[in-house]
Amino acid sequence: MDHLDQLFGTYAAVFAATIAGFILVVTALIASRLLAPFSVERNKGTSYECGMLPLRRAQTSIGMRYYLYAILFIIFDVEAVFIFPWALSYVEVGPMAYYEMLVFIGILAAGLAYAWKKGALKWQ
Amino acid sequence: MTWPLFGMDMPVVLDLFIRMNIIVILMTVMVMGLIYIERKVLARFQMRLGPTRTGPMGLLQSVADALKLVAKEDVRPTNADPWVFELAPYFVFVPIFIGFVVVPFASGLEVRVLDLGLFYLLAASSVNLVGWVMAGWGSDNRYAIIGGLRSVAQSISYELPLVLSLLAVAMVADSLNLTEIVAGQAGAPNILWQPMAFLIFFIAMIAELNRPPFDIPVGESEVVGGPFVEYSGIRWSMFFLAEYAALFIMALVGSAVFLGGWAWPFGEQLGLPWQIVLTTVKTSMMIFVVFWVRVTVPRMRIDQLMAFAWKLLLPLSFAQILVNGAVLVYELPSGLTHALLAGSGVAGVFIMMWVINRSVSRPRPRPVLIPRTDQTWEATR
Numbered sequence: 127m128d129h130l131d132q133l134f135g136t137y138a139a140v141f142a143a144t145i146a147g148f149i150l151v152v153t154a155l156i157a158s159r160l161l162a163p164f165s166v167e168r169n170k171g172t173s174y175e176c177g178m179l180p181l182r183r184a185q186t187s188i189g190m191r192y193y194l195y196a197i198l199f200i201i202f203d204v205e206a207v208f209i210f211p212w213a214l215s216y217v218e219v220g221p222m223a224y225y226e227m228l229v230f231i232g233i234l235a236a237g238l239a240y241a242w243k244k245g246a247l248k249w250q
Numbered sequence: 251m252t253w254p255l256f257g258m259d260m261p262v263v264l265d266l267f268i269r270m271n272i273i274v275i276l277m278t279v280m281v282m283g284l285i286y287i288e289r290k291v292l293a294r295f296q297m298r299l300g301p302t303r304t305g306p307m308g309l310l311q312s313v314a315d316a317l318k319l320v321a322k323e324d325v326r327p328t329n330a331d332p333w334v335f336e337l338a339p340y341f342v343f344v345p346i347f348i349g350f351v352v353v354p355f356a357s358g359l360e361v362r363v364l365d366l367g368l369f370y371l372l373a374a375s376s377v378n379l380v381g382w383v384m385a386g387w388g389s390d391n392r393y394a395i396i397g398g399l400r401s402v403a404q405s406i407s408y409e410l411p412l413v414l415s416l417l418a419v420a421m422v423a424d425s426l427n428l429t430e431i432v433a434g435q436a437g438a439p440n441i442l443w444q445p446m447a448f449l450i451f452f453i454a455m456i457a458e459l460n461r462p463p464f465d466i467p468v469g470e471s472e473v474v475g476g477p478f479v480e481y482s483g484i485r486w487s488m489f490f491l492a493e494y495a496a497l498f499i500m501a502l503v504g505s506a507v508f509l510g511g512w513a514w515p516f517g518e519q520l521g522l523p524w525q526i527v528l529t530t531v532k533t534s535m536m537i538f539v540v541f542w543v544r545v546t547v548p549r550m551r552i553d554q555l556m557a558f559a560w561k562l563l564l565p566l567s568f569a570q571i572l573v574n575g576a577v578l579v580y581e582l583p584s585g586l587t588h589a590l591l592a593g594s595g596v597a598g599v600f601i602m603m604w605v606i607n608r609s610v611s612r613p614r615p616r617p618v619l620i621p622r623t624d625q626t627w628e629a630t631r
Contacts, residue, residue: 137362137364138262138266139266139269139270139351139361140348140351140362140364140370142266143270143273143348143351144344146274146347147340147348148340148344150347151339151340151343151344154484154487154488157320158319158320158324158483159324161320161321162321162322162323162483162484163321164323165323171326171327172327173329173330173390173391174393174474174480175391175392180391183390184391184394185387185390185395188399189399191403192399195403195406195407195556196402196403198560199409202410202564203406203409203413206413206414206417209414209571210369210426213420213421213571214420214424214426216575216579217578217581220579224576227575231568231572235568238560238564238565242560247560249552249556249557
């Protein structure tokens with residue numbers, strides 16, 4: 127029970143900080159609402175594009191290369207999440223745990239090498 | 251249940267409230283101070299004076315700027331997605347802010363000690379990216395959308411070296427708890443055992459913060475400010491606040507994890523004021539170097555930037571983790587362990603410098619242009 131209290135005591139702070147952050151932004155926005163001028167103007171709402179009127183909506187298609195990097199990132203980030211618990215406990219488990227991680231990182235390194243060879247890391 | 255604060259026991263809620271207030275005030279004051287200091291430092295580097303008119307030595311410049319920004323009209327483009335556009339400042343700022351919960355300023359002077367502090371900090375600060383994409387996507391502007399996508403591509407690429415270099419240090423310190431990591435460095439800072447991890451962390455940190463020379467997402471001459479082109483007044487200032495708060499927190503983490511935070515070189519024997527002074531000095535040094543890099547190095551091209559992260563920093567940080575694992579798992583005598591760690595780190599730094607030097611100094615041979623023969627000329631016509 128004491129342990130639970132401790133856990134709540136520490137992670138409640140994260141929750142409180144989230145609320146405090148939102149309150150900070152809201153306060154600033156309210157202050158601006160109260161102080162800032164406002165006027166209705168017809169062309170004020172057009173999006174900024176060097177003075178020209180934009181032709182159509184900007185939310186169109188996205189280059190393929192961003193997806194490539196995103197896929198690579200997901201693989202390696204999940205891997206990093208796996209390494210985190212390993213990094214704190216492998217010394218107790220002994221050399222075997224290290225060799226297993228060596229195999230795991232080796233497979234991922236092979237994946238990176240493959241992506242490199244295929245030219246996925248080249249910005250095109 | 252009570253928590254001790256400044257030697258007094260007080261209820262949990264009150265303690266939390268006081269600590270949170272300290273954090274909020276410290277952060278806002280630091281952001282204002284950092285903006286002023288950055289302008290002054292940049293000006294000195296460029297043989298200018300910087301702000302001098304507002305207050306003594308221009309000290310009130312940031313206050314004047316903040317007041318001006320609050321009193322500016324908050325414009326929203328007609329085509330913008332109202333929800334995404336209005337919520338983006340929250341998602342940019344709040345994740346950075348909640349990172350301050352675990353940062354140790356001095357012994358016992360942090361909001362809360364989390365056992366997974368480092369992990370939590372990294373997880374929280376990467377949520378920030380969502381806000382940048384929201385700002386880019388929501389404002390219905392081509393510059394904004396390009397800036398948002400570039401920002402996310404760059405940040406996810408540099409996230410991996412950042413995480414892995416901090417992990418390498420966590421392996422040496424055998425903890426993810428920031429307070430324990432700092433307290434364990436009373437004898438010697440981690441930078442001595444992990445110099446390459448520090449270098450990788452520093453580069454990745456500048457890239458994560460979108461600061462020059464990695465400021466392609468917010469480059470003024472290319473995408474006129476990137477994701478926040480359409481933002482004005484107080485919403486725009488939220489992006490700025492988040493940017494400088496992120497700089498502050500990253501410098502704090504760097505000084506805590508690598509430079510020994512409040513613990514090195516005096517430990518706990520000299521009391522709270524000295525610990526705060528040490529943290530301040532180390533953090534200021536980190537921040538000053540970030541400003542220094544900004545004025546010294548020109549902006550990188552995006553292909554160079556991505557190649558640098560994926561082809562150099564990522565393999566090197568993996569190698570550092572594997573070396574650390576091999577050295578630590580066999581539980582060698584302490585002197586040999588530290589010598590091996592430091593030696594591998596220094597070797598890594600030299601490999602890194604060699605690769606950078608090679609790619610900078612010797613340009614690739616240009617592709618040979620094959621002159622068109624008459625036939626091809628005729629065929630194209």
